[in-house]
Amino acid sequence: MKKKYSIFSLLKNAFSYHENWEKAWKDPLPKKEYEAIIIGGGGHGLATAYYMAKKHNMKNIAVLEKGWIGGGNTGRNTTIIRSNYLWDASAGLYDHALKIWEGLSQELNYNVMFSQRGVMNLAHNLQDVRDLKRRTHANRLNGIDAVYLNTEQVKKFCPIINTSPDIRYPVLGGTLQRRAGTARHDAVAWGYARAADEMGVDIIQNCEVKGIKRNADSVVGIETTKGFIKTKKIGVVAAGHSSVIANMVGLKLPLESKPLQALVSEPVKPIIDTVVMSNAVHAYVSQSDKGELVIGAGTDDYVSYSQKGSHDIVEGTLSAILELYPIFSRMRMLRQWGGIVDICPDASPIISKTSIKGLYFNCGWGTGGFKATPGSGDLFAHTIANDEPHKLNAAFNINRFISGDLVDEHGAAAVAH
Amino acid sequence: MFVINCPYCGEREQSEFKAGGEAHIIRPKQPTELSDDQWAEYLFMRKNIKGIQFERWVHTHGCRKWFNVVRDTSNDVIKAVYKMGEKPPTK
Numbered sequence: 001m002k003k004k005y006s007i008f009s010l011l012k013n014a015f016s017y018h019e020n021w022e023k024a025w026k027d028p029l030p031k032k033e034y035e036a037i038i039i040g041g042g043g044h045g046l047a048t049a050y051y052m053a054k055k056h057n058m059k060n061i062a063v064l065e066k067g068w069i070g071g072g073n074t075g076r077n078t079t080i081i082r083s084n085y086l087w088d089a090s091a092g093l094y095d096h097a098l099k100i101w102e103g104l105s106q107e108l109n110y111n112v113m114f115s116q117r118g119v120m121n122l123a124h125n126l127q128d129v130r131d132l133k134r135r136t137h138a139n140r141l142n143g144i145d146a147v148y149l150n151t152e153q154v155k156k157f158c159p160i161i162n163t164s165p166d167i168r169y170p171v172l173g174g175t176l177q178r179r180a181g182t183a184r185h186d187a188v189a190w191g192y193a194r195a196a197d198e199m200g201v202d203i204i205q206n207c208e209v210k211g212i213k214r215n216a217d218s219v220v221g222i223e224t225t226k227g228f229i230k231t232k233k234i235g236v237v238a239a240g241h242s243s244v245i246a247n248m249v250g251l252k253l254p255l256e257s258k259p260l261q262a263l264v265s266e267p268v269k270p271i272i273d274t275v276v277m278s279n280a281v282h283a284y285v286s287q288s289d290k291g292e293l294v295i296g297a298g299t300d301d302y303v304s305y306s307q308k309g310s311h312d313i314v315e316g317t318l319s320a321i322l323e324l325y326p327i328f329s330r331m332r333m334l335r336q337w338g339g340i341v342d343i344c345p346d347a348s349p350i351i352s353k354t355s356i357k358g359l360y361f362n363c364g365w366g367t368g369g370f371k372a373t374p375g376s377g378d379l380f381a382h383t384i385a386n387d388e389p390h391k392l393n394a395a396f397n398i399n400r401f402i403s404g405d406l407v408d409e410h411g412a413a414a415v416a417h
Numbered sequence: 418m419f420v421i422n423c424p425y426c427g428e429r430e431q432s433e434f435k436a437g438g439e440a441h442i443i444r445p446k447q448p449t450e451l452s453d454d455q456w457a458e459y460l461f462m463r464k465n466i467k468g469i470q471f472e473r474w475v476h477t478h479g480c481r482k483w484f485n486v487v488r489d490t491s492n493d494v495i496k497a498v499y500k501m502g503e504k505p506p507t508k
Contacts, residue, residue: 243465254461256438257490302436305467305491310418312432345461402457 002198004109024190025069025197030204030226034062036233036384037222039209039245041065043074043185044362044369045237046192046203047377048384053199055378056385062202064209064224066241070189073239073369076339078262078296080275080286081371082119082180084146086135089395089407090348091142096392097375098179104374110191112183113289119180120149120157122278122324124169132175139177149174158276160327167323169281182275182286188373212248218357219249235360235384240305240340242363249356253363254401255342258299259309260367263336267291271327281320292334295321299341299367309338341366346400348407351380351393360384361398419493424500425480437473439463440485441505467491471505 003009003022013021036052038045041063052058081101083094105112123129132148139146154174155163163171193203204226211223212234221230236245240257267290277284284296297317300309314336322329344350344364349372351362362380365372379393389397400406422428445451445459464470470490475483487497487506497506 241467243463244467247464247466252458252462252464254457254463255465256463257465257467300436302488303438303465303470303472303490304493306493308418308493310432312418342465401461402453404453 002194005111024194025203028202028204030062030064030202030207030224030229031060033060033221033230034202035060035231036235037061037229037231038063038235038237039222040072040237040239040241041069041189041193041203041205042072042237042239043188043192043373044239044365044376044380045235046189046196047373048235048237048362048380049201049203049377050192050196050199051378051381052385053196053201056381058385059200062204062229063196064207064222065203065205066208068205069193069203070186073339073341074189074373075186076262076337077185077370078284078286078294079182079185079370080119080180080277080284080296080368081114081183082177082275083144083371084119084121084135084139084175084177084180085409086138087407087409088142090409091139091144092392093349093375093379093396094372095142095144096378097372100374100378101183102179104183104188104191108191108195110187110194112187112191114181114183116179116181117274117286118157118176118178119275119277120154120174120176122154122161122174122276122280123172124278124280125172128280129172132173136175145177145179147176147178149176158272158274160272160325161276162324162326169278169320169323171324180275184289185370188370192373192377209245209248212245212359214249214356214359219359231358233358233360233384235362235380237362237380239363239365239369240342242342242361246361249359251354251356251359253350253361253398254345255364256303257305257340257342258302259304259307259338260299260341261297261309261314261336261338263295263297263314263333264288265293265295265328265331266334268293268331276324278320278324281324283317283320283324285321285325293328293331299343305340307338307340341369343367346406346408347410349376349396350398351376351383351389352397352399353383353387353389354398419495421474421486421495422498423476423479423482424484424498425482426476429476429479433476433478434474435477437475437483440471440473469496
């Protein structure tokens with residue numbers, strides 16, 4: 001049993017100069033066989049393992065991570081959490097996650113710094129206004145908090161926005177979800193890793209999957225850089241590298257992996273206390289607790305696994321940011337990076353069984369997977385444990401690309417892909 | 418960000434081009450005769466290769482012509498460029 005983190009443990013460890021903290025998770029060698037193996041030690045993968053152990057009583061499971069915990073997209077995103085999606089299936093999925101976020105720090109005994117500072121989405125033309133009003137109504141019918149704001153209300157909620165009517169893309173209004181916000185992304189991975197480890201999950205880092213062994217209709221085990229591991233159930237949560245794993249078993253997925261960039265500025269005093277997103281000009285910004293502006297750019301349009309994107313994408317985003325926030329004109333950017341996101345044709349995720357028995361995929365989260373981390377893990381754990389989807393992720397199966405029953409959030413999501 | 422050698426205009430910055438995805442996916446001659454599985458395969462399923470990929474590009478802000486590119490998607494190094502209708506290079 002791990003010692004609980006609390007104000008008292010913090011005090012106690014302060015006296016020993018913080019040199020005697022217990023390791024948050026072990027560093028085991030893989031066993032010969034597991035009941036189930038999760039490929040990918042990001043937030044979604046670790047959450048899956050945690051809920052499999054906690055809610056489905058599966059104790060003999062492992063998470064394989066090619067790099068280190070928190071080194072992939074979990075540590076590269078812009079940490080925005082919201083659930084104001086248009087379609088019922090998406091609203092159900094993302095609000096399920098948001099409800100878990102609201103109690104996550106307590107549940108994991110790990111401060112994920114979940115901050116419900118609100119997310120505001122801007123409208124810049126008549127079509128945006130109509131779309132956002134429609135989405136507000138759809139959200140409210142699904143029990144998701146949403147309000148529509150006019151230009152004055154937008155200005156009042158975030159005073160640094162330039163609402164002048166003579167800019168290239170004037171602000172005509174916006175929506176606000178007050179329950180939405182941000183969380184500390186690394187803490188989410190670390191918190192789930194620590195909690196899963198306590199449940200007996202083996203977290204195996206620096207262990208790359210080289211192949212998947214299967215017989216005619218089911219999986220048998222995984223070939224890794226740390227040897228062969230036997231298992232009957234494999235959950236793949238490999239984000240941008242999902243297709244690489246799928247190709248190992250001759251499966252094709254409806255995915256394209258593309259670079260998505262983000263950047264942060266030098267730290268400054270508090271200036272923006274919410275998250276503001278604009279679909280039309282593709283710019284979104286928030287401020288971290290350290291004071292850095294966190295800015296998300298768009299994806300490049302070509303397939304790449306190189307974790308670096310094009311400069312013109314960043315340039316486009318920053319020009320939009322500067323028009324909306326002239327106050328940032330002399331801000332210096334500190335760091336810029338890229339992550340590889342796997343995008344489905346309908347921009348909705350896949351949480352699904354496959355045609356191979358014992359092989360499950362959780363992928364296609366594209367540019368917006370972080371917000372879904374707890375819900376995604378919970379529903380994927382249910383899907384693997386019961387060999388059938390939960391009702392909240394039934395719509396997100398692979399077969400929707402054959403039946404045509406897509407969850408088309410592409411044009412409807414708050415930010416275009 | 419990289420430079421693409423357009424077969425019609427020469428070397429230009431990648432931002433002048435648009436990517437058109439995986440190349441050599443042939444549109445079925447009789448779509449009405451396909452099963453849903455086959456149609457989904459044509460429409461949605463992609464190799465999404467990490468490594469050498471054959472793909473289409475269009476020089477949007479130049480000659481506006483389509484052509485094919487062979488690129489290593491793990492590091493964005495372009496191996497070859499060839500015109501539409503030409504045979505893809507084998508090595």
